Amino acid sequence: MKEIPVRELTQVVKELCMESNYNLREDVLLALKDSLEIESSKIGRAIIEQIIKNAEIARLEELPICQDCGVVNVLLEIGQDVFFVGGSIKEAVNEGVRKGYSEGFLRKSMVDDPCFDRKNTGDNSPAMILMSMVPGDSVKVIVMPKGGGSENVGVIKMLLPGDGPKGVKKTVLEAVKNANASSCPPIVVGVGIGGTFDSVGLLAKKALLRNINERNKDERYANLEISLLEEINNLGIGPGGLGGKVTALSVNIETRPCHMACLPVAVNFGCCALRSAEKVL
Known part of the structure; x- marks a missing residue:
């Protein structure tokens, strides 16, 4: 049985929150560049070029790709031979989100009540967490910010x-x-x-x-x-x-x-x- 301190999960979630908001996925960036060979519209080409330039600046300057830094979806694929120690998995993930969005200067978008008060939680928590059990003794952590x-x-x-x-x-x-x-x-x-x-x-x-x-x-x-x-x-x-x-x-x-x-x-x-x-x- 492999033990993983929950503080390590917090650190990884924090880092992935910032990384995903600063760096456009490579497959998407390459597809955008390839699409310039397909797009015949002058305006369309200009827009794609601006999107690519924006992504390159965001990566270089470590700035958000988009002003909407989104709700954080966290998918955990947990090996059946892993045991988390030192606290709650859920709280560890949410602490990672809080740290990532605060230290990464990312816009906070989560509200505590969906219908009436709609008061901003101030730290972009809670995350939407999905945990699944898989064979092995490792944990894959996937962070996916999703804009409104x-x-x-x-x-x-x-x-x-x-x-x-x-x-x-x-x-x-x-x-x-x-x-x-x-x-x-x-x-x-x-x-x-x-x-x-x-x-x-x-x-x-x-x-x-x-x-x-x-x-x-x-x-x-x-x-x-x-x-x-x-x-x-x-x-x-x-x-x-x-x-x-x-x-x-x-x-x-x-x-x-x-x-x-x-x-x-x-x-x-x-x-x-x-x-x-x-x-x-």
């Missing part, structure tokens, strides 16, 4: 089994059309299919963590990703919603089994500042 703009346009629909792939495509395309410029394109579209009402949204969000150059391992879903990407880019929304060929950089689909009477579908958007960072303890 890309979250507000997310969609969950409970389709019927007969709706099939056509129903999934219709749901995704309608979500992108309705989001338009609000999702801050060029976007990455995370799609969850299957599970239940409460799990399919998380599935769509986890799809955004996959490298955007990797297709789904199931050829059927890989082809659906490619087809959706083509149709989304044919919508003409373009960078910044001002028209063009590059509305999305990728469509990532993740699936899981579901009830025979259900076909849950969720769409979660990753804006042009799609952020995540990870480390193994």
Whole structure:
């Protein structure tokens, strides 16, 4: 059994909060640079160039890529042979968020009550924490800040089994059309299919963590990703919603089994500042 002091988890979460907000993911940055060869719109190209320049300045100066430093999603893949000592895992994660957002001069966006008081917690806690048990004696810590703009346009629909792939495509395309410029394109579209009402949204969000150059391992879903990407880019929304060929950089689909009477579908958007960072303890 491997023991890990919770203070180490706090330190890692703190570092990842800052790293993810300062450094645009390499796969996203490269895709943006490649998209300049595709985008024919003069305005669209200018927007993409500004996004790239902004990301480079943020990395160099250790400044937030975006003014919305987001709610912190923390995914912990905990080896079954690991034992945390010295305190609460949940409190250790939230302390890491507090330190990261304070020491990293990151904007705090969390409010304590969702409907009535809406008072800012002042330290960007609590984080949205997901823990899963995996084989081994290590812990993978993934931090994913998620801004309000890309979250507000997310969609969950409970389709019927007969709706099939056509129903999934219709749901995704309608979500992108309705989001338009609000999702801050060029976007990455995370799609969850299957599970239940409460799990399919998380599935769509986890799809955004996959490298955007990797297709789904199931050829059927890989082809659906490619087809959706083509149709989304044919919508003409373009960078910044001002028209063009590059509305999305990728469509990532993740699936899981579901009830025979259900076909849950969720769409979660990753804006042009799609952020995540990870480390193994």
